[in-house]
Amino acid sequence: MLDISDLCSGYGNGPVVQGVHMQLARGETVALLGPNGAGKTTLLGALSGTSPTRSGRVLMDGVDLMSLPSHAIVGHGLVQVPEGRRMFAPLSVEDNLRLGSVRLHSRSGDRVQQRFEQVYALFPRLAERRRQLTGTLSGGEQQMVAIGRALMSAPRVLLLDEPFLGLAPLVVEEIRRALNVLRDGGLTMILVEQKLDIALPFTSRAYVLIKGQVALIESSRALAARDDLSQLYFNLAQTKD
Ligand SMILES: Nc1ncnc2c1ncn2[C@@H]1O[C@H](COP(=O)(O)OP(=O)(O)OP(=O)(O)O)[C@@H](O)[C@H]1O
Ligand SMILES: [Mg+2]
Incomplete structure (x- = not known):
């Protein structure tokens, strides 16, 4: 479904992500691991068209996403939930969610209603708070809005950038349940996540990114059997020098 080859991306002062190849089958869930600064966020941004520079080939169901601007990529069905959420605090939950559906506008109003129903079924807390201003929500609820907003555009590929960062265990559980349903x-x-006990049970395969390059591709089950990930990162980083 997603065929990424020789992907490079950065911020204008040399590449951060270099020569990445990744393949995802339809319905597959993949973890993107790697130490801080490895380029995980940059890689997701290259896919969603939001990183400043990008080159290479990204085919989604045969369509080359590299030739499309970010809004058209969303229209094609690839949507990123950004790190740190970035939502419009003065808007209500419902209005924030509705913003996510703008790429559905050429389709019927019924579909927007269906999307709302799906999001509220996944996150009942948002249904209760639909008129509340997003800026007054807890961190976990804001993360639910961020995921919900992405779902409003009926994505076929969802990119999640550390969705559990800084959240309390109970909320992590709630969001995890929703992601399991999806x-x-x-x-x-594609899930970017630092915690292996969250990332690996959720996914079938894992890519480890070191210094902008894929250093390891492993089944999540096999990787879960190792308990030396920081040592592994360290060793892989040495081989990249
Ligand atoms: N807006 C930017 N302008 C310039 N350089 C940037 C920018 N954002 C990130 N970088 C640099 O790109 C490199 C990779 O950053 P990136 O955020 O992609 O890493 P990451 O793997 O997501 O890290 P983390 O785990 O901390 O989120 C870092 O060296 C970072 O300093
Ligand atoms: Mg990041």
Whole structure:
């Protein structure tokens, strides 16, 4: 479904992500791991068209996403939930969610209603707070809005950038349950996540990014059997020098 080859990306002062190849089958969930600064966020931005410079080939169901601007990439069905959420605080939950559906505008109003129903079923807390201003929500609720907003555009590939960062265990559990429902419903996802006990049970394969390059591709189950990830990062980093 997603075929990435020789992807490079950065910020104008030399590449951060270099020569990345990745393949995702439809319905597959993949973890993107790597130490801080490895380029995980930059890689997701290159896919969604939001990183400043990008080159290489990204085919999604045969369409080359590299030739499309970011809004058209969303229209094609690849949507990123950004790190740190970035939502419009003065808007209500419902209005924030509605913003996510603008790429559905050429389709019927019924579909927007269906999307709202899906998001509220996944996150009942948002249904209760639909008129509340997003800026007054807890961090976990804001993360739910961020994921919900991405879902409003009916994505076929969802990119999640550390969605659990800084959240309390109970909220992590709530969001995890929702993501499990999406995964079991067949949504294709890339999850950037530092915590292996969250990332590996959720995914079938893991890519480890070191200094902007893929240093290891491993089944999540096999990687979970190792308990030396920081040592592994360290060793892989040495081989990249
Ligand atoms: N807006 C930017 N302008 C210039 N350089 C940037 C920018 N954003 C990130 N970088 C640089 O690109 C490199 C990779 O950053 P990136 O945020 O992609 O890493 P990451 O793997 O997501 O890290 P983390 O785990 O801390 O989120 C870093 O060296 C960072 O300093
Ligand atoms: Mg990051």
